[in-house]
Ligand SMILES: Nc1ncnc2c1ncn2[C@@H]1O[C@H](COP(=O)(O)OP(=O)(O)OP(=O)(O)O)[C@@H](O)[C@H]1O
């Protein structure tokens with residue numbers, strides 16, 4: 144994480160931002176997919192969109208790439224005002240779509256050759272760039288393999304390689320690791336940090352808490368609304384709830400009882416413990432829970448540090464009671 148610390152210098156000049164959006168809104172009939180989004184992303188940082196299915200991540204990305212016109216609001220990307228100057232942006236940005244959008248019936252090399260032609264690379268540039276990308280993204284062995292026959296992780300690496308072929312200054316990645324195991328996800332993120340170190344700004348959407356924690360800053364989206372926007376550490380430090388962990392027998396019954404309390408935001412079982420989010424206004428959350436009839440004096444209660452997942456739960460005000468939706472390695476969708 145040390146690589147993250149020299150970022151986020153804090154700046155107010157619009158030219159210092161790769162992305163600057165004001166009150167960005169997009170309606171589809173009577174549904175508001177993105178609602179009055181204010182966003183500022185500093186250059187050479189990794190910025191995350193964290194949100195459940197349908198929260199507006201893809202729509203926001205499409206608005207920021209100029210592929211979709213806003214219903215209202217203003218967007219400036221790398222100095223270009225959208226949608227007016229969308230065409231000027233084409234060579235400056237890369238976009239890895241949520242769904243694999245390369246050709247299944249072309250090989251890895253043919254796909255990259257095709258994309259490099261679209262971006263106008265000369266034959267010499269193409270040769271050098273392809274060899275570099277195949278090596279960096281560990282695809283040299285697969286260069287003659289059809290995209291169709293590759294594993295999920297290999298496909299994601301190919302899609303990432305294709306999206307950076309023209310060395311964009313700004314890269315949009317929409318759930319780039321949805322089909323990737325944790326080990327490959329870590330390696331994928333190493334590539335993102337390398338790109339960032341080389342000067343690229345990255346906006347990445349994700350369902351995964353561990354990925355969100357790697358971002359320099361992130362926005363938590365819910366129903367098209369930005370609920371929070373800060374560094375992961377600040378979000379955890381400033382969250383509006385306190386966390387009590389309970390070790391006891393019959394955690395399921397205890398959870399069902401505690402979730403009824405108005406001071407309790409959520410309760411989720413994590414292995415042998417119950418993680419309970421209690422409203423910050425409560426002076427002594429441990430005492431509050433300890434005195435409930437469902438708990439015994441022998442049960443163990445302790446105040447613990449919040450996680451990003453706790454932040455998500457508290458700032459979206461979702462009463463989560465379903466265990467499966469709240470594992471830190473898992474998703475929130
Ligand atoms: N072209 C469209 N026409 C109508 N509704 C749309 C359109 N595109 C998106 N929506 C709606 O806007 C909302 C946000 O969708 P969006 O795809 O941006 O969510 P998301 O956060 O990317 O979800 P996921 O995690 O499932 O990819 C959804 O309710 C979706 O049905």
Ligand SMILES: [Mg+2]
Pocket residue numbers: 200201202241317
């Ligand atoms: Mg999406």
